[in-house]
Each structure stands twice: as structure tokens, then as C-alpha cells.
Amino acid sequence: MPKWSRMEYRAILRYNFERRLTVxxxxxxxxxxxGDDCPSRATVFRWYKQFQRGVFDLEDEPRSGRPADVVNKxxxxxxxxxxxxxxxxxxxxxxxLLKIGSQSVNTILHDHxxxxxxxxxxxxxxxxxxxxxxxxxxxxxMLKKFENGTSNDVYxxxxxxxxxxxxxxxxxxxxxxxxxxxxxxxxxxxxxxARTLKNNTIVVFFGKRGIxxxxxxxxxxxxxxxxxxxxxxxxxxxxxxxxxRPKSTLDFWQFHHNNPPAFxxxxxxxxxxxxxxxxxEHPPNSPDxxxxxxxxxxxINRTLKGHQFEDDEELINAxxxxxxxxxxxxxxxxxxxxxxxxxxxxxxxxEYIEKI
Numbered sequence: 394m395p396k397w398s399r400m401e402y403r404a405i406l407r408y409n410f411e412r413r414l415t416v417x418x419x420x421x422x423x424x425x426x427x428g429d430d431c432p433s434r435a436t437v438f439r440w441y442k443q444f445q446r447g448v449f450d451l452e453d454e455p456r457s458g459r460p461a462d463v464v465n466k467x468x469x470x471x472x473x474x475x476x477x478x479x480x481x482x483x484x485x486x487x488x489x490l491l492k493i494g495s496q497s498v499n500t501i502l503h504d505h506x507x508x509x510x511x512x513x514x515x516x517x518x519x520x521x522x523x524x525x526x527x528x529x530x531x532x533x534x535m536l537k538k539f540e541n542g543t544s545n546d547v548y549x550x551x552x553x554x555x556x557x558x559x560x561x562x563x564x565x566x567x568x569x570x571x572x573x574x575x576x577x578x579x580x581x582x583x584x585x586x587a588r589t590l591k592n593n594t595i596v597v598f599f600g601k602r603g604i605x606x607x608x609x610x611x612x613x614x615x616x617x618x619x620x621x622x623x624x625x626x627x628x629x630x631x632x633x634x635x636x637x638r639p640k641s642t643l644d645f646w647q648f649h650h651n652n653p654p655a656f657x658x659x660x661x662x663x664x665x666x667x668x669x670x671x672x673x674e675h676p677p678n679s680p681d682x683x684x685x686x687x688x689x690x691x692x693i694n695r696t697l698k699g700h701q702f703e704d705d706e707e708l709i710n711a712x713x714x715x716x717x718x719x720x721x722x723x724x725x726x727x728x729x730x731x732x733x734x735x736x737x738x739x740x741x742x743x744e745y746i747e748k749i
Contacts, residue, residue, distance in 0.1 A: 525743025
């Protein structure tokens with residue numbers, strides 16, 4: 394389907410507003426149609442507020458500050474570097490960090506560096522024929538190895554990824570109160586500055602029976618991710634696996650991840666091989682084939698969406714509680730859907746999968 398313009402999305406929002414749909418009803422109608430390209434709830438809420446004030450002009454208001462010529466090679470390189478370092482970074486965070494408007498961000502993303510979001514991660518807009526072939530080959534291999542997801546060996550899979558937690562300052566009675574939230578869940582009423590965006594990261598590993606280990610990477614530890622993974626995170630994961638099956642060797646476990654940059658470093662790869670774990674590959678630029686990005690993370694985010702937390706400890710406790718409340722049927726469904734996505738990827742000859 395051709396890419397919709399921002400003006401076309403806004404026209405739909407105006408139409409739904411005139412139909413007296415609520416923000417939630419509007420989102421419920423648009424999300425199944427547009428998937429990851431659907432405007433965020435914050436965007437819909439902002440335009441509804443504007444319509445309620447009697448302002449129906451769908452054009453962007455003129456912006457003060459940086460001029461329109463920010464759409465250039467240097468800015469494109471800077472934005473691409475942000476995405477390289479954080480594949481989940483949001484439009485709003487990009488605007489804050491680069492100090493440019495939403496239209497400039499959109500133009501650079503879609504007309505210069507050619508990125509789009511799939512399952513919450515930035516990926517190239519179009520896959521090459523070679524990338525599609527690699528995705529199909531991987532899916533066929535996984536389906537054969539695990540008998541279309543029916544093999545008991547599925548219980549030996551350990552998969553994991555990173556999820557960001559953000560804090561920002563909320564002005565209150567002349568002071569600032571720090572509030573924590575997940576990823577895009579930042580109220581539009583908060584005027585963000587680059588210094589307010591602090592972020593820690595949850596690194597989580599799980600299997601078909603539930604969470605195996607989760608480790609917090611604090612912002613100060615991100616300066617040397619390799620060391621953090623080698624000395625803190627991965628040893629904890631390995632110890633948890635040993636404790637789960639003390640009589641088994643580590644090659645029982647089949648270790649999978651969605652290629653976060655730190656995992657691709659030579660030192661981390663050497664460490665993983667030295668543990669004896671059986672390593673499962675993952676095709677590049679394929680969040681739509683990840684049980685984290687298309688299974689666990691959306692499930693947790695739906696549970697915690699709209700909540701604000703006074704500190705990172707409260708937020709992490711809420712994360713742990715949300716994970717504890719996931720039923721065995723839901724864990725099974727995450728893995729069943731994963732293998733269904735592999736089948737659909739083959740049917741679609743390696744193209745991105747929006748929904749199964």
C-alpha cells in the first residue's frame with residue numbers, strides 16, 4: 394500500500410472527530426488498517442485537542458528556531474546515527490535531541506535515509522532481494538529444526554532483547570518532578586528538552602515457560618556496553634540457566650536474540666561461544682520475526698500504557714508484576730505466533746509481516 398501523507402492522516406482524524414469518535418475509538422479503527430504507520434495515541438490526542446478548540450487547519454504551524462534547511466546530509470547522518478544506537482527511538486525523542494520539527498524528521502526518515510518502523514523498531518523501508526532470501530532461508534531452517542513449533546525442543550529456546558525506560562521532568566508548582574515511563578508513553582503536555590530525556594534499559598531473557606532473567610542497564614553503564622554485557626548481564630543469565638537445569642550442560646539451551654548492536658560485537662560473540670550455549674541466528678532487520686518485538690514487549694506495554702511512575706524502581710516493579718501476571722496460555726501464544734510468522738514470511742517471499 395502506498396505511503397500515506399501526514400495531511401491524509403490528519404484528514405482522517407478530522408473526519409473521525411466529526412463522527413464523534415473518541416480518541417480510543419479512532420485508534421481502534423486506524424491501527425488494524427495502518428499498523429506501525431498509524432499515528433500514535435499522543436498524536437491523535439493532540440489533534441483532537443486542537444479540533445476541540447475550534448482549530449481545524451491541518452497544516453503545521455510555522456516553527457521558530459532552526460530554519461527549514463535542516464534537511465541536509467549532516468542532519469541525515471546524525472539521525473541515522475541515533476537510529477543505529479537506539480532502534481526504538483521515537484519521533485518525539487528525535488525532535489528533542491536534534492532540535493528539529495516533526496516535518497523535517499519525517500522528510501529525512503522517509504526521503505533521505507529511507508527508514509520505517511516495523512514492530513516498534515526502525516528498519517530499512519525496503520528489503521533487498523538478498524535480505525528477503527536470507528529471511529526465507531532462516532524461517533525454513535527454524536521451522537524444520539523445531540517441527541513447525543511443535544517440537545519439545547522449543548522449551549530449550551532462550552530469547553532476549555533490550556527495552557528502554559525513559560524519565561522526563563514535569564513542571565509542578567515552580568519545581569520539576571521526574572517521572573518515568575515506557576518508550577513512547579510521554580504525555581504531549583510535557584515540553585521536553587534534550588537534558589530531560591534520561592533512559593535506562595531493561596534487558597530481558599525468556600522462554601516458553603516465562604521470564605528467565607531481567608537485568609537493568611543504567612544510563613551511566615551505556616558508555617561501555619560490551620563490558621556491561623560481559624561482566625554483569627550475561628553471567629547472570631548463564632547462572633540462571635545453570636540453576637534451572639543443574640544436571641544439564643549449557644548446550645541444552647538454544648540462545649536467540651534480535652541482533653541488538655552490543656550482541657554483535659566480537660567480544661560478546663566470543664563469550665557466548667565460550668559458555669557452550671547453542672546459538673540460534675536471527676536475520677538482520679527482522680523485528681517482525683522476533684518473539685520479543687511482536688510478542689512480549691507489546692503485551693507488557695499494553696498493560697502499563699498510560700501509567701506514570703515516581704522513580705525507576707517503581708517502574709521496574711510494575712514491569713516485573715506485569716510479567717508475573719502473564720498466563721501460561723499467553724506464553725505459549727507468543728511462541729506459537731512466532732512460528733506462524735515464519736510460515737507467513739515464507740508465503741510472502743521474505744517481505745515484512747505487519748500482522749498474522
